[in-house]
Amino acid sequence: MTAQGxxxxxxxxxxxxxxxxYVRVLSAPSPGGFAPAQTPARSxxxxxxxxxxxxxxxxxxxSVHSAAAAEISGGRLRAFWYGGSREGASDVSIYTSVYSLxxxxxxxxxxxxxxxxxxxxxxxxxxxxxxxxxxxDSKGRLCLYFVSVSVGGWAGSAVNLMVSEDEGxxxxxxxxxxxSPFFNISTLVKGAPLLFSDGAVxxxxxxxxxxKFGELLRLDAEGHAIGKTRxxxxxxxxxxxxxxxxxxxxxxxxxxxxxxxxxxxxVRTEDGGVxxxxxxxxALPNPNAAIGxxxxxxxxxxxxxxxxxxxxxxxxxxxxxxxxxxxxxxxxFEGDSGSTQAPVREYSYPWIxxxxxxxxxxxxxxxxxxxxxxxxxxxxxxxxx
Amino acid sequence: xxxxxxxxxxxxxxxxxxxxxxxxxxxxxxxRVRYALMLAAALLVFVPFGELSIAACVRGVTGDxxxxxxxxxxxxxxxxxxxxxxxxxxxxRALCWLLALAAAFLYPFALGWTPFDPYALGYGxxxxxxxxxxxxxxxxxxxxxxxxxxxxxAALAYLAGAYESRNLWDTLIDPLVALYAxxxxxxxxxxxRSP
Numbered sequence: 060m061t062a063q064g065x066x067x068x069x070x071x072x073x074x075x076x077x078x079x080x081y082v083r084v085l086s087a088p089s090p091g092g093f094a095p096a097q098t099p100a101r102s103x104x105x106x107x108x109x110x111x112x113x114x115x116x117x118x119x120x121x122s123v124h125s126a127a128a129a130e131i132s133g134g135r136l137r138a139f140w141y142g143g144s145r146e147g148a149s150d151v152s153i154y155t156s157v158y159s160l161x162x163x164x165x166x167x168x169x170x171x172x173x174x175x176x177x178x179x180x181x182x183x184x185x186x187x188x189x190x191x192x193x194x195x196d197s198k199g200r201l202c203l204y205f206v207s208v209s210v211g212g213w214a215g216s217a218v219n220l221m222v223s224e225d226e227g228x229x230x231x232x233x234x235x236x237x238x239s240p241f242f243n244i245s246t247l248v249k250g251a252p253l254l255f256s257d258g259a260v261x262x263x264x265x266x267x268x269x270x271k272f273g274e275l276l277r278l279d280a281e282g283h284a285i286g287k288t289r290x291x292x293x294x295x296x297x298x299x300x301x302x303x304x305x306x307x308x309x310x311x312x313x314x315x316x317x318x319x320x321x322x323x324x325x326v327r328t329e330d331g332g333v334x335x336x337x338x339x340x341x342a343l344p345n346p347n348a349a350i351g352x353x354x355x356x357x358x359x360x361x362x363x364x365x366x367x368x369x370x371x372x373x374x375x376x377x378x379x380x381x382x383x384x385x386x387x388x389x390x391x392f393e394g395d396s397g398s399t400q401a402p403v404r405e406y407s408y409p410w411i412x413x414x415x416x417x418x419x420x421x422x423x424x425x426x427x428x429x430x431x432x433x434x435x436x437x438x439x440x441x442x443x444x
Numbered sequence: 445x446x447x448x449x450x451x452x453x454x455x456x457x458x459x460x461x462x463x464x465x466x467x468x469x470x471x472x473x474x475x476r477v478r479y480a481l482m483l484a485a486a487l488l489v490f491v492p493f494g495e496l497s498i499a500a501c502v503r504g505v506t507g508d509x510x511x512x513x514x515x516x517x518x519x520x521x522x523x524x525x526x527x528x529x530x531x532x533x534x535x536x537r538a539l540c541w542l543l544a545l546a547a548a549f550l551y552p553f554a555l556g557w558t559p560f561d562p563y564a565l566g567y568g569x570x571x572x573x574x575x576x577x578x579x580x581x582x583x584x585x586x587x588x589x590x591x592x593x594x595x596x597x598a599a600l601a602y603l604a605g606a607y608e609s610r611n612l613w614d615t616l617i618d619p620l621v622a623l624y625a626x627x628x629x630x631x632x633x634x635x636x637r638s639p
Binding site: 066069070072073076077079080081083087175178179181182183184185209210234235237239240241242243266268269270272274279283284285286287288289291292293294337 | 445449453495496500501503504505506507508550551554555556557558559561563564566567568569570573576577580581584587589592593595596599600602603607608609610611612613614617618619
């Protein structure tokens with residue numbers, strides 16, 4: 060081919076490639092709003108107040124942290140957390156256990172992801188494992204997202220996805236989510252996934268490399284990141300938790316890692332997560348610790364947080380009847396002088412959810428040695444209001 | 445093994461081969477020995493020791509490599525083995541400038557220093573695709589064939605779903621090639637200023 064011919068051939072290739080790009084971009088569905096939440100049965104306010112606690116099984120790990128849970132079929136919850144000889148150790152695995160809502164007991168834990176398992180299936184070196192979160196995709200499958208690190212500390216993290224079609228008995232091999240252009244590192248999870256009305260999954264993530272900020276990833280049915288929106292920027296916000304109220308409206312909370320006063324950060328959207336308000340400090344303190352939040356069916360909005368600016372000893376429940384504008388402390392889970400104390404007085408990383416019967420479940424790290432489960436009903440909550 | 449995984453491992457292995465080919469003084473050896481050494485290097489890079497190959501270890505750190513890296517790595521291997529130059533000086537310098545500018549635009553903002561996130565544009569922004577089209581057409585007009593080749597290859601790989609990522613930026617640029625471009629430009633500037 061002559062030089063002139065090569066030149067025109069490259070122009071044709073250029074035209075075809077960009078025609079393909081335009082078709083891809085223009086045919087992509089525009090983002091929908093948030094999917095309506097499944098409405099749990101509102102338990103009768105005449106029911107007796109009920110508040111129960113128990114520690115989840117832990118037969119092997121000296122250190123456990125960062126629990127997450129989802130309701131599964133048969134009136135059960137399935138919880139996940141990570142545990143090992145210490146946080147960040149190479150022997151850390153992700154464990155799971157199942158809770159029967161009727162029998163009120165947890166099954167013995169079993170490891171669902173080990174470092175070696177992740178490394179083998181991801182076909183890349185994995186140094187350690189971290190936070191798991193769990194949710195469902197638009198097909199109703201259970202999706203487990205977990206953090207792994209190949210190099211460095213938590214700032215070198217990436218997020219991986221495993222999918223289960225049998226409520227967590229068996230899992231697909233893990234697949235890495237690509238969410239950052241910088242070697243795809245420094246993406247972590249802590250907040251619960253949510254669903255968009257177009258079937259995409261919204262996964263709240265945060266980054267810790269040089270900056271600390273939150274984002275909401277959009278994942279397609281195969282778990283590929285297909286979009287994202289920045290929730291904050293700078294160096295002081297992480298671990299976003301997003302709570303939708305309608306198709307367009309949601310509130311988000313973030314852990315604060317900046318200069319005093321140390322307060323929980325709040326963001327809002329009124330267009331289905333396309334745009335978010337700049338983060339503002341709430342009146343609630345935050346000792347650079349994770350937060351859990353859920354909007355109960357029919358309200359109110361609940362928030363579990365460490366009610367102090369400096370330590371993680373006081374874990375409390377706050378409620379808001381105006382979707383996050385004002386708060387009232389309803390209960391202190393841990394830190395009272397009368398309660399049984401953990402060897403290490405850290406009560407942190409809460410996960411809160413409501414089951415289909417209307418009961419509320421809170422799981423959190425109890426002294427780094429166990430995961431604690433608190434279950435209460437609406438009658439108990441209404442007695443605290 | 446999925447297409448994405450295979451493509452990613454091949455890319456990281458190709459980078460490993462390019463490093464080997466560049467570091468070793470292949471030019472002094474007979475052609476057959478060069479091919480034999482590259483074959484041995486390929487086995488070293490791709491065959492797993494225990495659970496993982498060297499390519500898999502590299503991929504664990506770097507992720508999938510962009511089309512720019514793969515084209516430059518492939519050209520380096522070709523040149524070292526055959527002693528034939530594939531990429532001209534002008535073409536390579538123009539690509540380095542484009543990569544350095546793109547990196548300066550992408551990475552600082554992607555680290556979360558402002559509300560603006562250029563990386564999000566790579567998920568399907570008509571403005572981003574149009575800007576890329578204008579850059580590519582300008583390069584074609586100026587006869588900068590390497591830039592055209594890299595961008596077209598990146599676009600085709602994106603459309604074919606060859607990458608784990610569904611973000612167009614990841615097929616165009618990665619931090620390694622951005623660093624390479626900046627170092628090369630700085631070195632060229634230093635040489636031109638020396639008496």
